[in-house]
Amino acid sequence: MKIVVPVKRVVDYNIKPRVKADGSGVETAGVKMSMNPFDEIAVEEAVRLKEKGAATEVVVVSIGVQQAQDTLRTAMAMGADRAILVLAEESPEPLAVAKVLKAIVAKEEPGMVILGKQAIDDDMNATGQMLAGLLGWGQGTFAGKVEVADGSVRVSREIDGGTEEVSLKLPAVITADLRLNEPRYASLPNIMKARKKPLETLNVADLGVDTTRRLTVVSVAEPAQRAAGVKVGSVAELVEKLRNEAKVI
Amino acid sequence: MTALVLLDHEEGRIRKAALSAVAAATQFGDVHVLVAGNDAVAQAAAKIAGVAKVLHAADARYAHELAEPLAALLVSLAGGYTHIVAAAGAVGKNVLPRAAALLDVQPIPDVVRIVDADTFVRPIYAGNALATVKSSDSKKVLTVRSSAFDAVAAEGGAAAIDVVAPAEDPAVSHFEAVHLSDSERPELESARVVVSGGRGLQSEEKFKILDPLADTLGAAIGASRAAVDSGFVPNDYQVGQTGKIVAPELYMAFGISGAIQHLAGMKDSRVIVAVNKDPEAPIFQVADYGIEGDLFEVIPQLTEALK
Numbered sequence: 001m002k003i004v005v006p007v008k009r010v011v012d013y014n015i016k017p018r019v020k021a022d023g024s025g026v027e028t029a030g031v032k033m034s035m036n037p038f039d040e041i042a043v044e045e046a047v048r049l050k051e052k053g054a055a056t057e058v059v060v061v062s063i064g065v066q067q068a069q070d071t072l073r074t075a076m077a078m079g080a081d082r083a084i085l086v087l088a089e090e091s092p093e094p095l096a097v098a099k100v101l102k103a104i105v106a107k108e109e110p111g112m113v114i115l116g117k118q119a120i121d122d123d124m125n126a127t128g129q130m131l132a133g134l135l136g137w138g139q140g141t142f143a144g145k146v147e148v149a150d151g152s153v154r155v156s157r158e159i160d161g162g163t164e165e166v167s168l169k170l171p172a173v174i175t176a177d178l179r180l181n182e183p184r185y186a187s188l189p190n191i192m193k194a195r196k197k198p199l200e201t202l203n204v205a206d207l208g209v210d211t212t213r214r215l216t217v218v219s220v221a222e223p224a225q226r227a228a229g230v231k232v233g234s235v236a237e238l239v240e241k242l243r244n245e246a247k248v249i
Numbered sequence: 250m251t252a253l254v255l256l257d258h259e260e261g262r263i264r265k266a267a268l269s270a271v272a273a274a275t276q277f278g279d280v281h282v283l284v285a286g287n288d289a290v291a292q293a294a295a296k297i298a299g300v301a302k303v304l305h306a307a308d309a310r311y312a313h314e315l316a317e318p319l320a321a322l323l324v325s326l327a328g329g330y331t332h333i334v335a336a337a338g339a340v341g342k343n344v345l346p347r348a349a350a351l352l353d354v355q356p357i358p359d360v361v362r363i364v365d366a367d368t369f370v371r372p373i374y375a376g377n378a379l380a381t382v383k384s385s386d387s388k389k390v391l392t393v394r395s396s397a398f399d400a401v402a403a404e405g406g407a408a409a410i411d412v413v414a415p416a417e418d419p420a421v422s423h424f425e426a427v428h429l430s431d432s433e434r435p436e437l438e439s440a441r442v443v444v445s446g447g448r449g450l451q452s453e454e455k456f457k458i459l460d461p462l463a464d465t466l467g468a469a470i471g472a473s474r475a476a477v478d479s480g481f482v483p484n485d486y487q488v489g490q491t492g493k494i495v496a497p498e499l500y501m502a503f504g505i506s507g508a509i510q511h512l513a514g515m516k517d518s519r520v521i522v523a524v525n526k527d528p529e530a531p532i533f534q535v536a537d538y539g540i541e542g543d544l545f546e547v548i549p550q551l552t553e554a555l556k
Contacts (some may be wrong), residue, residue: 130350
């Protein structure tokens with residue numbers, strides 16, 4: 001079974017995002033970019049499935065600007081076998097990404113697509129569900145555990161009140177939640193090896209996908225900042241303030 | 250304009266967050282709700298204030314709110330609606346994007362403010378920025394943060410119930426089991442008071458020191474990602490960017506340093522209290538009241554003082 005893992009290049013999770021002065025978006029120029037952390041978990045899961053013998057090949061895909069090839073190389077250093085870069089504008093919308101991925105799936109015919117449940121830039125949490133919908137496949141979203149059996153996959157999902165287990169016919173789409181695994185660090189020899197792994201570049205237009213945005217960004221603003229409050233010296237003082245000042249108890 | 254709200258429920262009870270989704274949807278016009286579940290849930294839905302009609306999907310295939318059949322059903326019903334809305338919880342986030350893709354619509358998740366019928370405000374970058382976006386799709390598909398919309402009353406309405414015909418099931422998914430953390434406490438997302446613990450609580454055993462405090466306050470218990478990852482409490486306790494978003498009247502953070510992703514989940518609380526032994530902990534920058542001190546002394550004292 002082949003596994004396709006879409007990965008996104010995003011502002012590194014350690015960087016505090018800054019809203020551009022003109023309110024048109026968040027500054028990405030000159031900012032450290034990394035693989036979306038949820039996608040790292042997805043890559044790790046796919047590589048582990050290959051190591052266990054449940055998968056034969058792991059193909060990583062990124063849709064975006066030329067620099068996304070760094071993200072793809074990182075994924076290959078973690079153990080993915082080859083990569084496809086689909087050149088497009090930076091951070092296309094999930095609907096467009098899902099359509100591009102559908103076209104990639106038609107070419108690659110994987111048994112499973114595993115991707116992060118959300119990207120930490122636009123926090124959409126939509127691409128996996130949308131891809132599954134377009135393909136008519138089952139979706140194991142917010143996965144905390146994935147077990148592949150003959151022709152199906154059992155997924156433990158993180159839901160509001162606990163966990164839920166579903167089984168899905170293969171092929172299926174899985175979206176990775178935080179606790180699915182802990183991604184490995186790529187070793188230096190593997191980083192060197194990844195440089196020689198195949199990376200194919202396509203243009204979004206070649207795939208016949210319309211990526212016109214449906215959402216126009218009117219403005220991006222900083223949220224209202226909370227003012228820091230006061231430190232109190234004792235529990236008694238805290239209770240007094242909660243009762244009489246904040247009137248919350 | 251008429252909006253259709255997917256009303257999610259758990260163990261036969263309508264989730265409080267779904268009532269916030271109804272509240273948001275009333276800003277668009279008439280509100281119909283879709284309930285996938287048993288008769289009792291449909292009856293309860295009919296009583297919700299402001300609901301004009303209940304669409305009841307009674308077929309067994311919808312009982313567990315699986316995304317594949319439910320999205321297909323939503324699409325079959327979508328025709329007459331300008332907006333399709335759900336709470337931004339596990340069900341809404343699972344089902345609505347799939348339905349949106351089938352409708353060729355770009356969904357708008359986690360809406361915190363409705364500007365007009367086409368324009369919405371939503372947090373991005375873990376709440377470090379607020380984006381105002383305008384949708385050009387003819388139908389809008391959105392999930393809303395329950396912390397941003399006051400729930401409508403669960404009683405007071407008298408809507409008609411229409412049983413809807415099932416849509417074709419893609420038959421690719423099968424429900425196996427559900428494991429709910431059983432708790433007598435209020436739901437985290439709708440509790441008036443939330444008491445949360447972090448890595449500072451040290452262990453699963455010691456985390457229980459929060460129980461008597463939560464009992465005293467009638468509070469829900471939450472946790473930081475660090476506490477969940479360390480195995481102190483199950484995942485459904487997690488408050489933060491990738492966990493639950495809460496905005497209670499009072500949020501008390503014990504032994505939580507205040508990572509950006511945690512703050513994203515609670516910084517809209519009305520009053521925040523932080524207790525931490527590290528005077529430099531970032532949580533103090535958003536707390537209205539802070540105590541520098543040992544959790545294992547402060548928590549019992551506080552419990553006693555509030556009794």
